[in-house]
Amino acid sequence: MKRSKFLSLCIAGILTASLFVSCETDNSNEEEISANEISKDVLIKLEKAHFSTENAKMINFMGEQGVAVEDMFFTFDQIDELSQGISGPLQKQYRTTNLVTGLPRLIKVSVDPALGNLGSDALDAMISMYNAENLQLTFERTTFGLKGKKKADIEVTEFYELESGGFITLGRAAGFPTRKGDPAKGFGINSRWFELLNPSLAEVTGTMAHEVGHCIGFRHTDYMTRESCGQNVNEGNAGVGAIHITGTPTISDATSLMQACGPADSFNNNDKIALDVLY
Numbered sequence: 025m026k027r028s029k030f031l032s033l034c035i036a037g038i039l040t041a042s043l044f045v046s047c048e049t050d051n052s053n054e055e056e057i058s059a060n061e062i063s064k065d066v067l068i069k070l071e072k073a074h075f076s077t078e079n080a081k082m083i084n085f086m087g088e089q090g091v092a093v094e095d096m097f098f099t100f101d102q103i104d105e106l107s108q109g110i111s112g113p114l115q116k117q118y119r120t121t122n123l124v125t126g127l128p129r130l131i132k133v134s135v136d137p138a139l140g141n142l143g144s145d146a147l148d149a150m151i152s153m154y155n156a157e158n159l160q161l162t163f164e165r166t167t168f169g170l171k172g173k174k175k176a177d178i179e180v181t182e183f184y185e186l187e188s189g190g191f192i193t194l195g196r197a198a199g200f201p202t203r204k205g206d207p208a209k210g211f212g213i214n215s216r217w218f219e220l221l222n223p224s225l226a227e228v229t230g231t232m233a234h235e236v237g238h239c240i241g242f243r244h245t246d247y248m249t250r251e252s253c254g255q256n257v258n259e260g261n262a263g264v265g266a267i268h269i270t271g272t273p274t275i276s277d278a279t280s281l282m283q284a285c286g287p288a289d290s291f292n293n294n295d296k297i298a299l300d301v302l303y
């Protein structure tokens with residue numbers, strides 16, 4: 025969601041995010057189990073990695089069981105990995121420990137037809153948005169649902185999750201790059217968002233670009249404070265797997281596409297610098 029984008033959108037029309045949606049779902053892609061079943065150990069690991077666990081919940085997502093926090097989903101193995109490396113000097117934002125390797129590299133992406141023409145058009149626009157930056161990652165569309173080696177590197181799936189507490193989760197990324205240097209396997213887009221708020225192509229494209237940002241190693245620009253979500257968390261201890269990218273601000277950047285809850289739908293100059301530095 026851009027609340028992650030945790031993006032969550034306030035239904036009142038203010039784009040702030042909260043991803044935290046505790047809700048019932050009725051879609052096969054996502055099934056809420058029970059937030060109460062998350063062990064303290066797991067919550068502590070997530071908090072040490074600077075995720076807000078306020079609305080953390082256990083779900084099945086993209087075929088695996090794990091925990092949804094902000095606009096991210098992590099399996100328990102991924103949570104263990106996040107919690108490693110919790111030492112060292114104070115680090116600031118932006119990227120995760122693992123990045124996509126094997127550059128230059130072609131990244132194939134696909135979108136679930138359940139997201140309709142809007143999802144399809146947004147995928148194409150998102151691909152153009154990244155390719156316009158002339159990175160060492162080149163994005164290319166492929167057919168959804170392919171198996172094995174033909175499978176897309178990043179799959180965009182559909183999930184249906186009701187709004188809660190005035191917020192709706194727009195998208196949810198399945199983690200960050202793997203230790204092997206592959207992108208996260210994909211992200212979901214909430215079709216309830218389409219139904220409820222009739223978003224524009226630019227909004228859906230921006231959310232997809234934000235979630236792809238997570239898949240290739242971007243954390244939220246304001247992950248230390250979450251101020252774009254209307255929170256003011258001041259955590260002075262060392263970040264985990266969050267390494268500042270040279271040439272970008274260490275303070276909040278209100279127009280960054282990677283703000284936790286920001287309204288941006290395109291890369292700002294610092295996002296472009298960050299992409300350029302990493303890829």
Ligand SMILES: [Zn+2]
Pocket residue numbers: 025026027028029030031095234238244283284
């Ligand atoms: Zn996000």
